Amino acid sequence: MKHLLLIGPPGAGKGTLAKELNNYTQVSTGDILRAEKASGSELGQYIQSLIDNGKFVDDETMLKLLKKNLPEKTQLIFDGYPRNLTQIPYFEKLIKEVDSDYHLDIIFFDMDLNKLEDRIINRVSCSNKDCGEIYNLKNKAPKKEDTCDKCGNELDKRNDDNAEAFKERLEVYKSNTAPVAEHYKSHKNFHKINADQIPQKVLEEVKNKI
Numbered sequence: 001m002k003h004l005l006l007i008g009p010p011g012a013g014k015g016t017l018a019k020e021l022n023n024y025t026q027v028s029t030g031d032i033l034r035a036e037k038a039s040g041s042e043l044g045q046y047i048q049s050l051i052d053n054g055k056f057v058d059d060e061t062m063l064k065l066l067k068k069n070l071p072e073k074t075q076l077i078f079d080g081y082p083r084n085l086t087q088i089p090y091f092e093k094l095i096k097e098v099d100s101d102y103h104l105d106i107i108f109f110d111m112d113l114n115k116l117e118d119r120i121i122n123r124v125s126c127s128n129k130d131c132g133e134i135y136n137l138k139n140k141a142p143k144k145e146d147t148c149d150k151c152g153n154e155l156d157k158r159n160d161d162n163a164e165a166f167k168e169r170l171e172v173y174k175s176n177t178a179p180v181a182e183h184y185k186s187h188k189n190f191h192k193i194n195a196d197q198i199p200q201k202v203l204e205e206v207k208n209k210i
């Protein structure tokens, strides 16, 4: 089966793209962590103390939660894993376990890092996890303030979508995740896409490449 791996800085549009690729099931490690945080468990409290400040969760916890939340027998979009070099061998083992005959396309979101903070600060998304529609108060505002156009639920702002946490997330991206993209650069299905164009164009570019 065909699967996708999305790699890109915070706010590059990974979640926005994943929502448009209907033949795939998105596996977002950020969403998995936020769901655990919302459960109020002890683990959720530990996760909150890290992700709200833009810091990574430890590899062992991340892998355990990912395995627990991995759908089977479907085309997957890996959004957020692997996110550092040490997670790569675990990812490669895991994907073989779920699909021994897998084909992987790797999408790298190329973008001027100076433009990301504006996207992050203006992001709001639907609080209904089954919907999760992503908005932007500057370029994709909801028709009615604080209300999802699609399902009518309230819109939420993420705790890590502020200037301070974003600064940390960007530094962590540069030191931990950019090397993952570098690692996969020579992979035969590595596709660098221009993330600095309207979402419809990003989608078209990706569809033409996969």
Ligand code: AP5
Residues within 6 Å of the ligand: 008, 009, 010, 011, 012, 013, 014, 015, 016, 017, 028, 029, 030, 031, 033, 050, 051, 054, 055, 056, 057, 058, 062, 079, 080, 081, 082, 083, 084, 087, 119, 120, 122, 123, 124, 134, 135, 136, 137, 139, 140, 169, 195, 196, 197, 198, 199, 202
């Ligand atoms: P995660 O939820 O994965 O956050 P992220 O990687 O920082 O990515 P974002 O969700 O912020 O951005 P996105 O690229 O999806 O952008 P979006 O489409 O929403 O991870 C959160 C945290 O969890 C991490 O910081 C870390 O602590 C932890 N974590 C996750 N994985 C981990 C792992 N493997 N190991 C350890 N810890 C882990 O778009 C953003 C905004 O821009 C929106 O408003 C949107 O409308 C707008 N927009 C999107 N595309 C465009 C476009 N083309 N043009 C204009 N605006 C656009």
